[in-house]
Amino acid sequence: MARRVLTRLFHTVLVVWTxxxxxxxxxxxxxxxxxxxxADASRVPPAQRAVWRAQQxxxxxxxxxxxxxxxxxxRADFGFSTSQQxxxxxxxxxxxxxxxxxxxxxxLTSIAAGAALGAWQGARVGSVGDRxxxxxxxxxxxxxxxxxxLLLLLLFTYYLPILPATGMxxxxxxxxxxxxxxxxxxxxxxxxxxxxxxxxxxxxxxxxQRAAMRDQWREPFVRTAFAKGLTDTTVRRQVWxxxxxxxxxxxxxxxxxxxxxxxxxxxxxxWPGIGxxxxxxxxxxxxxxxxxxxxxxxxxxxxxxxxxDLAGAWLDPRMRTT
Amino acid sequence: xxxGSTPSPxxxxxxxxxxxxxxxxxRVTFPTADGDARAVDGVSFEVYNGETVCVVGESGCGKxxxxxxxxxxxxxxxxxxxxxxxxxxGQELLRLPxxxxxxxxxxxxxxxxxxxxxxxxxxxxxxxxxxxxxxxHTGATKRAAxxxxxxxxxxxxxxxxxxxxxxxxxxxxxxxRQRVMIAMALILQPRLVIADEPTTALDVTIQAxxxxxxxxxxxxxxxxxxxxxxxxxxxxxxASRVLVMYAGEIVEAAPVEALFANPSHPYTQGLLAAVxxxxxxxxxxxxxxxxxxxxxxxxxxxxxxxxxxxxxDRCRTEPPTLRTIETGHAVRCHLVDEPHRRRNAVTEGxx
Amino acid sequence: xxxxxxxxxxxxARRWRGPLLLVGLLAAIALGAPWIAPYSPDVPxxxxxxxxxxxxxxxxxxxxxxxxxVLSRVIHGSRVSLSLSVAAVSLALLLGTAYGALAxxxxxxxxxxxxxxxxxxxxxxxxxxxxxxAAFFPTRLPLTAFILLLGCxxxxxxxxxxxxxxxxxxxxxxxxxARSLGVPRVRQLWRHLLPHxxxxxxxTATLNVAGTITLEAGLSFLGLGVQPPTPSWGNIMLDGxxxxxxxxxxxxxxxxxxxxxxxTCHALGDALRDLFAMDQLPA
Numbered sequence: 007m008a009r010r011v012l013t014r015l016f017h018t019v020l021v022v023w024t025x026x027x028x029x030x031x032x033x034x035x036x037x038x039x040x041x042x043x044x045a046d047a048s049r050v051p052p053a054q055r056a057v058w059r060a061q062q063x064x065x066x067x068x069x070x071x072x073x074x075x076x077x078x079x080x081r082a083d084f085g086f087s088t089s090q091q092x093x094x095x096x097x098x099x100x101x102x103x104x105x106x107x108x109x110x111x112x113x114l115t116s117i118a119a120g121a122a123l124g125a126w127q128g129a130r131v132g133s134v135g136d137r138x139x140x141x142x143x144x145x146x147x148x149x150x151x152x153x154x155x156l157l158l159l160l161l162f163t164y165y166l167p168i169l170p171a172t173g174m175x176x177x178x179x180x181x182x183x184x185x186x187x188x189x190x191x192x193x194x195x196x197x198x199x200x201x202x203x204x205x206x207x208x209x210x211x212x213x214x215q216r217a218a219m220r221d222q223w224r225e226p227f228v229r230t231a232f233a234k235g236l237t238d239t240t241v242r243r244q245v246w247x248x249x250x251x252x253x254x255x256x257x258x259x260x261x262x263x264x265x266x267x268x269x270x271x272x273x274x275x276x277w278p279g280i281g282x283x284x285x286x287x288x289x290x291x292x293x294x295x296x297x298x299x300x301x302x303x304x305x306x307x308x309x310x311x312x313x314x315d316l317a318g319a320w321l322d323p324r325m326r327t328t
Numbered sequence: 329x330x331x332g333s334t335p336s337p338x339x340x341x342x343x344x345x346x347x348x349x350x351x352x353x354x355r356v357t358f359p360t361a362d363g364d365a366r367a368v369d370g371v372s373f374e375v376y377n378g379e380t381v382c383v384v385g386e387s388g389c390g391k392x393x394x395x396x397x398x399x400x401x402x403x404x405x406x407x408x409x410x411x412x413x414x415x416x417x418g419q420e421l422l423r424l425p426x427x428x429x430x431x432x433x434x435x436x437x438x439x440x441x442x443x444x445x446x447x448x449x450x451x452x453x454x455x456x457x458x459x460x461x462x463x464x465h466t467g468a469t470k471r472a473a474x475x476x477x478x479x480x481x482x483x484x485x486x487x488x489x490x491x492x493x494x495x496x497x498x499x500x501x502x503x504x505r506q507r508v509m510i511a512m513a514l515i516l517q518p519r520l521v522i523a524d525e526p527t528t529a530l531d532v533t534i535q536a537x538x539x540x541x542x543x544x545x546x547x548x549x550x551x552x553x554x555x556x557x558x559x560x561x562x563x564x565x566x567a568s569r570v571l572v573m574y575a576g577e578i579v580e581a582a583p584v585e586a587l588f589a590n591p592s593h594p595y596t597q598g599l600l601a602a603v604x605x606x607x608x609x610x611x612x613x614x615x616x617x618x619x620x621x622x623x624x625x626x627x628x629x630x631x632x633x634x635x636x637x638x639x640x641d642r643c644r645t646e647p648p649t650l651r652t653i654e655t656g657h658a659v660r661c662h663l664v665d666e667p668h669r670r671r672n673a674v675t676e677g678x679x
Numbered sequence: 680x681x682x683x684x685x686x687x688x689x690x691x692a693r694r695w696r697g698p699l700l701l702v703g704l705l706a707a708i709a710l711g712a713p714w715i716a717p718y719s720p721d722v723p724x725x726x727x728x729x730x731x732x733x734x735x736x737x738x739x740x741x742x743x744x745x746x747x748x749v750l751s752r753v754i755h756g757s758r759v760s761l762s763l764s765v766a767a768v769s770l771a772l773l774l775g776t777a778y779g780a781l782a783x784x785x786x787x788x789x790x791x792x793x794x795x796x797x798x799x800x801x802x803x804x805x806x807x808x809x810x811x812x813a814a815f816f817p818t819r820l821p822l823t824a825f826i827l828l829l830g831c832x833x834x835x836x837x838x839x840x841x842x843x844x845x846x847x848x849x850x851x852x853x854x855x856x857a858r859s860l861g862v863p864r865v866r867q868l869w870r871h872l873l874p875h876x877x878x879x880x881x882x883t884a885t886l887n888v889a890g891t892i893t894l895e896a897g898l899s900f901l902g903l904g905v906q907p908p909t910p911s912w913g914n915i916m917l918d919g920x921x922x923x924x925x926x927x928x929x930x931x932x933x934x935x936x937x938x939x940x941x942x943t944c945h946a947l948g949d950a951l952r953d954l955f956a957m958d959q960l961p962a
Contacts, residue, residue: 262804
């Protein structure tokens with residue numbers, strides 16, 4: 007078990023290193039010098055540019071720059087963000103929690119709702135309810151997430167104006183609200199982005215859970231359980247426990263998708279997270295922030311899947327000895 | 329009295345005590361795309377205290393479905409016919425409401441399944457799984473149930489039972505898992521134990537141990553054992569009475585000595601002849617030619633007609649009924665009336 | 680053939696009708712775009728007063744910010760989105776199969792090394808990679824580069840799948856027989872393994888096309904994919920995003936098109952799974 011954790015940790019480090027290296031490569035192979043991409047570069051006299059280059063170390067051999075870069079990454083210091091006009095570390099520190107809140111909440115509810123629906127379906131495969139839900143899940147699965155977000159936006163902020171359209175809190179009045187109202191304000195702003203992410207996630211987990219449940223119902227141990235005189239509910243619960251592992255595995259695999267969804271959702275709802283920061287950075291050629299987001303995003307998903315792996319081992323004794 | 333159901337003298341209970349199990353006209357049908365498959369078609373028999381009745385037959389003859397019916401566990405879409413009756417310890421199984429049915433399972437009648445590899449819940453410890461039977465049927469506390477489970481595990485021959493009880497099925501060998509199944513089935517001392525090919529999936533040496541274990545428990549508690557198998561060696565070892573099934577019906581029922589000494593149905597004769605013998609040289613192994621007909625399409629007349637060496641015209645039109653030919657020995661065959669038509673299908677090579 | 684089998688075959692054949700019909704429909708629309716579309720997708724019909732018209736008889740899907748007929752753009756967009764996705768997935772299949780088969784065939788340390796590297800590649804979210812590349816290029820990516828990019832980031836999962844299959848197949852008796860007869864490895868791959876890989880590749884292809892259509896649409900929606908004036912379902916939606924509330928048709932109809940395309944791919948994938956009688960494939 008300890009060995010497993012160590013292997014996964016090593017894997018995480020590898021991934022972060024690869025992401026950092028990819029960022030480095032792109033930074034240096036992309037047409038144009040990072041310096042020349044800085045705002046007002048054309049107005050800066052060449053002499054000044056040379057000084058900056060020396061300061062940033064861009065005149066050093068590539069290997070040296072690479073070393074410096076890795077060192078920076080290890081310190082989580084990606085430089086100065088030109089699009090946000092502050093150190094990237096500050097940007098990440100202020101934006102990361104918002105993204106984590108959104109992603110975390112969406113992931114948890116997706117798993118809960120998906121597992122509930124899927125387990126219900128899996129115990130009665132072929133019934134009318136199962137078939138209806140399966141079709142519904144298929145549609146949710148097939149629909150592009152950003153489209154759902156847009157539709158929700160249209161529906162609930164325009165045609166049925168009950169929810170706010172953008173931001174995390176009310177831009178004007180939030181600070182003047184009492185604590186209870188502030189909470190409500192936050193919740194109201196959270197609903198639509200969260201819903202957009204959850205719908206797709208629920209479909210994914212429901213499908214996985216349903217298949218796992220259906221497969222486990224066919225296993226011989228179910229018959230043994232009934233032969234012992236256990237009630238329907240007890241057996242159902244026991245079967246569900248054996249069907250949980252695929253869901254947990256899926257949770258680990260699903261993280262990149264949640265992150266991807268978050269990027270779109272943050273853009274559409276103006277949610278101040280790292281996804282929207284990344285998009286702004288791309289538009290404004292803020293390479294420091296782009297690199298930071300890429301490395302951070304990769305790290306997040308890998309660490310998340312590490313936890314999923316551990317959770318799987320905890321749930322299923324068969325995994326503990328492998 | 330159901331033909332072939334006389335308890336053999338070797339059993340403990342006197343002939344006038346009621347049977348632990350009485351099956352009357354059991355019919356189980358599975359609807360399929362090609363019509364209804366009558367997997368079990370009018371099976372009747374009884375089992376008395378202390379007896380070991382073996383049900384023999386090849387795959388597809390309906391013996392497993394019969395066993396499952398005795399716990400009312402026939403998998404859907406299988407349906408038990410409305411006029412079938414199964415009485416266990418005086419209770420009519422098929423008419424019982426759910427709660428009473430569950431009370432019977434595991435406590436009065438229990439089952440040992442064929443595949444120990446997959447018949448245990450993989451995420452629960454074996455101790456928990458055995459203790460669960462106790463907890464569900466008695467009001468025992470978790471600790472008391474666990475204690476009983478550990479004791480039982482030791483009784484079935486698992487060394488270091490207290491430690492083993494905390495292990496998971498995948499950490500145990502096949503033989504041990506089967507012992508766990510036996511522990512689960514016997515812990516509440518049921519009156520009837522059904523074992524569906526309990527040793528088929530195991531090595532021969534382990535097989536012997538498991539059978540010995542079953543025999544010991546049977547002798548110790550006087551339970552009735554219904555043992556399903558296709559292995560005649562197991563039958564010879566364990567049975568007091570034998571039921572031979574073919575194509576959903578019982579074709580011969582007899583005490584074990586009578587069956588081996590005087591097999592009457594051509595199918596039984598074929599089965600016995602097919603067992604390779606080390607004490608006689610034969611050029612070829614005997615087989616029963618042909619295969620079991622599809623359960624959706626039983627032929628008119630005797631179902632064994634296409635594989636029988638003694639078949640004659642009556643066989644093709646009139647289905648034979650189960651008839652007693654001597655005490656406790658019944659056969660479903662027209663040769664009972666016309667023994668001169670019997671042709672020997674068993675041809676030996678150089679003796 | 681027994682009656683039963685004939686009937687089962689008939690049932691299976693009937694299940695194909697739906698997906699094939701949908702695929703045919705989509706292909707017909709995509710291929711026949713120039714003739715089906717009521718207007719040209721690029722040139723606006725006539726006057727500036729035709730900007731942002733809601734759906735009507737003349738323009739069933741309305742018009743966009745340049746006055747172009749949205750229905751025509753959606754139809755032409757199907758060409759772009761579908762051909763792009765198919766091309767990208769073909770590339771991904773090629774690369775993935777090559778990598779995976781290589782790893783599986785060679786086995787041993789090479790295989791382990793290759794799979795470790797693949798694991799790392801799989802751990803990085805694909806969108807981040809795509810966004811990063813898009814960010815570092817001063818001008819917007821031309822279409823071919825975009826397809827290459829999609830293909831080169833999409834082969835990892837295929838490789839993992841293929842390698843798993845090849846590993847399993849290598850232990851099958853027919854492969855052992857081939858090896859013991861001295862069949863050279865290339866021929867082993869070509870004549871023996873590839874035919875067995877076909878089912879899994881076919882199903883994966885459908886799923887990947889579905890995913891790529893959505894991904895391309897998303898990127899185009901962000902402004903980083905297919906560039907206007909070339910119509911893509913994603914960039915039509917981008918056009919509508921500026922004044923979302925006023926121009927719902929620019930959001931709704933392309934989205935429906937995407938949904939239809941994705942559902943078709945899934946239906947085809949399910950039908951293929953049925954045909955090849957596989958129930959263990961990842962959904």
